[in-house]
Amino acid sequence: MADESNAGPVAATTAATDAEVKVPTAKKRRSPRPQKAASEPAQSKTPAAKRRAYTEQEKSEKLKLIETQVIEGNTLKDAIKSAGISEQAYYHWKDAAKAVEQKDTKGAKPHPAGDELADLVQLEEENQRLRKLLAEKLRAENAELRKRLGLD
Structure with a gap:
């Protein structure tokens, strides 16, 4: 029973120490990172990454x-790469x-109005010819399908 009587004061002291521990303390501050030496140039990943101005002839x-x-x-x-x-330079x-x-090409050869009109007429004639050809093929295919299905 002596142990039980000692438990009371011990519990009281642990509660007091817990209260002391929970007191907020100032946060630790980090020391700033050391700066790189200014004489050291930043190195790139590849030696070919150096910027170079190319002439128009070299580019072409x-x-x-x-x-x-x-x-x-x-x-x-x-x-x-070779x-x-x-890649960015290539696309630019x-x-x-x-x-x-x-x-x-825009300023090299302007078409006279007569040439444009003649081209337009020729394209329209070709368009009509192709439409007739397509219509004939579709009619023939439609007739063949009707014949297979026994609708005629």
């Missing part, structure tokens, strides 16, 4: 090289070349 040569490699059976990504440029150059080409 690289685009032609990539196009020939793709025609030969290489994948586009492999061809771009040319030593990024390609779009720029396409815009220049379209600009050149």
Whole structure:
């Protein structure tokens, strides 16, 4: 029974220590990270990632090289990689070349109004001929289907 009588004061002291532990304390602060030396340049993942200005002639040569490699059976990504440029640069150059080409073709040869009218008439005649041919084929197919189904 002596143990039971000692339990009371011990419980009281543990409750007091729990109250002391729960008192909020100031948060620890981290020390700032050490800064990298300014003399160290940021290194890129690949040595080919350096930015370089290409002339228009170099751009067109690289685009032609990539196009020939793709025609030969290489994948586009492999061809771009072998040319030593990024995919983003390839698509920018390609779009720029396409815009220049379209600009050149628009101003190169304007059609006289008579030629456009003649072309339009010719296209309309061809359109009518093709429509008649299609109608004949559809009628023949329809007749054949009716015959197979026994509707005629």
